Amino acid sequence: MENHSFVIYANKLEAQLKKSSKEFTKADIMQLVQELDIKMVKFMYPAGDGRLKTLNFMLNSVEYLETILTSGERVDGSSLFSFIQASSSDLYVMPRFSTAFMDPFEEIPTLCMLCSFFNRDGQPLESAPEYTLRKAMKSFTDVTGMEFQAMGELEYYVISPEEDVFEATDQKGYHESAPFAKANDFRTRCMKLIAECGGQIKYGHSEVGTFFEEGKCFEQNEIEFLPVAANDCADQLLIAKWIIRNLAYLEGYDITFAPKITVGKAGSGMHIHMRIMKDGKNLMLDGNKLSENARRAIAGMMKLAESITAFGNKNPTSYFRLVPHQEAPTNVCWGMSNRSVLVRVPLGWTSGEDMCHKANPIEAETARDYSIKQTVEMRSPDASADVYQLLAGLCVACRHGFEIEDALEVADATFADGDIHDAKNAERYAKLAQLPDSCVASADCLERQRAVYEKYNVFSPAMIDGIIAELRKFDDRTLREELKNNEKGVFELVKRFYHCG
Incomplete structure (x- = not known):
């Protein structure tokens, strides 16, 4: 044979x-x-x-x-x-x-x-971001006996001259196909080069954000990666951004990973999925339910969510994205398949049903273990982040969930099973903590919680001091309110951070 x-x-x-x-x-x-x-x-x-x-x-x-x-x-x-x-x-x-x-x-x-x-x-x-992540991974393993893995979602806008044929629908670009999506071919060329340079890609697609302004077409795209060791995840995201920018330059496109580029349109995040592994087995599930390990990791992120923004949202435009009703989180909570929360538990193939057989009746029914696929997703970060610092911070937060006695109670108290922005849920979720609304507020949160990050010598005091100082230099505590009805001011701010990260 x-x-x-x-x-x-x-x-x-x-x-x-x-x-x-x-x-x-x-x-x-x-x-x-x-x-x-x-x-x-x-x-x-x-x-x-x-x-x-x-x-x-x-x-x-x-x-x-x-x-x-x-x-x-x-x-x-x-x-x-x-x-x-x-x-x-x-x-x-x-x-x-x-x-x-x-x-x-x-x-x-x-x-x-x-x-x-x-x-x-x-x-x-000691203060190098890449080494900080390696220290965070080691401390996670030392405390839990498990390995911290991650994968990133890289969102970005492709800007090109507007065309009058097959015009896309404003803010309806999710998974759109050609000819209505014009940047799909560019994205697939990026994916090919990223894979040839070692990136472990899961898939790519067009995203929600599509709009037209001053004769230009703005199309949002996303490339998502497969789970790997957290330091490999950081390397891959860094190289991918470099490749996308270089190919765009050669082909005459403008590209931005900026978290927000105009008012009222979808911003770009850099969501991070995480899973906990041991001996090749994913420990995020217990049968077909979320495991205690996963709930402890989530609890750690709930406890440190406000200071994680200091690593994941590093310029003032980040906080113009973190507003209600834009598929970006504002409250410290988590939920199952819920895109209005901070930490989402995506579908994990836990039904036990053979969907392949149901879609293809001539295929024999099979029983397959899909547990390796389950992750949890942090939705607040964007590409302004230093990805090594961000993943180190998330790794520390997940480790923290195994070190606090009330982790499972924290997980229960912050669980949200409905749209947190729906008026009918307002009273129920009124007690949830809010994410910071500025760089300065994020710096304050990091200052209060820095001891957790400095534990086991993961983040050096010099690095924490440096991050706090950089964030406070923006002096943006009231900036979001000041620019509320000032489109010109927002434009100038966006221009300043257009090529961040």
């Missing part, structure tokens, strides 16, 4: 070496350079503004390649992070071989790798 089994390597380098990128070694990188005739290497790393920075190396010998792979290079930390002083600014950047990918935009063959930061003593930089 013919064997039809096969292995798909979307990642070009995995296909070349026929092994997982998790197993890449220095020898593998040197082999790739030779086999693919690589002429240039790029070290890439996120700075305080959340964007990828680049250091280019033109290869001139095998010895030089071996040197940079082994020793890394020196960079000016004070130009990358606000919390590093110029008087002691030198940092090392060291490539992580598992993150290697081919640059899809360079004319000459170029190999890219994400880097970690190290201090003058050769130790990981």
Whole structure:
């Protein structure tokens, strides 16, 4: 009988070496350079503004390649992070071989790798966001014995000249198909490049936001990823944003991940799904019901929800998105399949029904365990976030739920099973805590709850101080009210943060 089994390597380098990128070694990188005739290497790393920075190396010998792979290079930390002083600014950047990918935009063959930061003593930089996330993951495992995994939803607007044919319906772009959705082909090209660079994509689609303004068409899109270790999730989101922007630039589109770009239209979030794993098993379910582990993790997020915005919503326009009736959360609560809450428990294939057989009667009925698919989704963050800090904060919050005695009571008290914005539910949900309405308010919340994040030396005091200082600089405590009927003022604010993150 013919064997039809096969292995798909979307990642070009995995296909070349026929092994997982998790197993890449220095020898593998040197082999790739030779086999693919690589002429240039790029070290890439996120700075305080959340964007990828680049250091280019033109290869001139095998010895030089071996040197940079082994020793890394020196960079000016004070130009990358606000919390590093110029008087002691030198940092090392060291490539992580598992993150290697081919640059899809360079004319000459170029190999890219994400880097970690190290201090003058050769130790990981305590305040580096990427290292903070690794510390958060370790503390979660140390406390719970489980692994914290995550996946991101990356929403963005594609802006192009308005066309007069097959005009889309305002704010009705959800899962729209061509020809009414004009940016679908661009999105699929982005997905192809992201996958070739190592991104584990779940799917992509057009989103709700569609509108027309001053001769331009604004189309909202989303690319969602598969659950992986939280640090891999952060790497993938960072690279995906870089790819989407670069491809847009080459093809003549304008792109924005900004949380809010106009009044009354859908803003863009960066929702994060999470699950708790042990020995390859998802512990979010107990049978077909949400497990105690999941409810404890949710309780931790409920307790720290207000300060999580300090990591996930980092400029004033973030808080113009977090308003009622825009499918964005405002209250600290959670619910099942409920998009008006802060933490949503999405459908998890828990019915036990064989839907494949029902849709395709000629298929034999089968029993399948779908528990691996269950996640919980935090809906407040947006792409202004430093994704490493955000995932570290969420990891700490989920860990916190296993450390507080009243976790299950907190989960019960914050559960919402109806539309929290419906007037008939107003009295019932009146006691729910509210998310902060400004950067300054988020900084205040982080100041009050910082001890939880600093526990186990996860977030360094210097990092927390730096985040609080940056948020307070915006001085936006009353800004949302001040710009309530000022479209010009809102436009100027949006313009300022149009390319955030």
